[in-house]
Structures are given as structure tokens and as C-alpha cells.
Amino acid sequence: MLELKQVVGAALVDSLAAPTKMLAARRTAPEQFAGMWEFPGGKVEPGESCEEGLHRELREELGVEVLLGAEISGPGPQGWPLNDRAAMRVWLAEVTRGVPAPLEDHDELRWVALDPKELAALDWIPADLPIVSAMLDAAGPH
Structure with a gap:
């Protein structure tokens, strides 16, 4: 099996201890995803750990420093499938600076x-939808 490109994302919440809100980010590109919402993050660079890549x-x-909380475990070893070439690991995170x-x-x-x-009212990138549901479960009762 081919190793997928590793992507990382953050479910930025207002508080790791008692989250009530999450930050959603609206994409500007590529064209098929412009105007759709996602978890902020991106590709892990060679030599970086997933956590280091997410902080970078x-x-x-976003111009922020964060404290990472629990990972929102995906169905595969590289997290959540985005397409046939990439998968994303996602962590709960709180802004510290x-x-x-x-x-x-x-x-x-x-x-x-x-x-x-409220979360369903946003037009999420399709690959992020199952992560939104899992994030709600991971964030605890609401």
C-alpha cells in the first residue's frame, strides 16, 4: 500500500477543558474548495513530526501558538482519508498566544x-465532515 501524503489539522476550541466553540476556516483555493470550510492546518514537511508541522x-x-490536546483518532494509521493521495491527523487545540x-x-x-x-450549517469540505462529527464526540457533552 502506498503511503499517503500526511496532512495535519487543528480543531481549535475556545477551551480544551470545557470547549463551547470551534474555529472554522474558509478556504480561498483550490477552486473546487474555495468558499468551503475546513480545519486549519496543512502538509507535514520532510523531517517534521506531525505535531511540529501542525504548530508551524x-x-x-493563523498567526497563533497553540496547546495541543487529544488527537481525534481517524479510521486509519495516518488519520482521516482526504482523497486517494492524502490523509489528515487532527488534534483538539487551544490558542495560547x-x-x-x-x-x-x-x-x-x-x-x-x-x-x-450550527456546524452542519457551514459548507464543509466533504472529507472534513466525518471529522466534524468525531470532533463533537471528542469535545464531550454539548
Whole structure:
């Protein structure tokens, strides 16, 4: 089996201890995903651990430092399948420094209540939808 390109993402919540909201990011590209919502993050670079890659991506994309919480375990060893070439590992995370801003790849950030109806109201990238459901379970009762 071919190893998939490793992607990492963050379910940024307002509090790891008692989350009530999550940050969603609206993509500007590629064209088929422009205007759709996703978990911020990106590709892991050679020589980086997944956690190091996620910290770097969040600094570059949002201008924030974070504390990582639990991983939202996916169905495979590389996390959640995105397509036939890539899979994404996702962690709960809380901002420890900075205010999230759409610096790269996004034109809007939105804090959304951890409510299935509110999250379902956003037009998520299809591959992220199962992760949204798993994130709600991982974040605890709401």
C-alpha cells in the first residue's frame, strides 16, 4: 500500500477543558474548495513530526501558538482519508498566544458553537465532515 501524503489539522476550541466553540476556516483555493470550510492546518514537511508541522502551519496560516490536546483518532494509521493521495491527523487545540487571523489560504475565520446544527450549517469540505462529527464526540457533552 502506498503511503499517503500526511496532512495535519487543528480543531481549535475556545477551551480544551470545557470547549463551547470551534474555529472554522474558509478556504480561498483550490477552486473546487474555495468558499468551503475546513480545519486549519496543512502538509507535514520532510523531517517534521506531525505535531511540529501542525504548530508551524498554525503560525503561518493563523498567526497563533497553540496547546495541543487529544488527537481525534481517524479510521486509519495516518488519520482521516482526504482523497486517494492524502490523509489528515487532527488534534483538539487551544490558542495560547495571538489572535487567529486569516493570513494564508483563508478569507474568513468563524467561531462556531459546538452544536451539530450550527456546524452542519457551514459548507464543509466533504472529507472534513466525518471529522466534524468525531470532533463533537471528542469535545464531550454539548
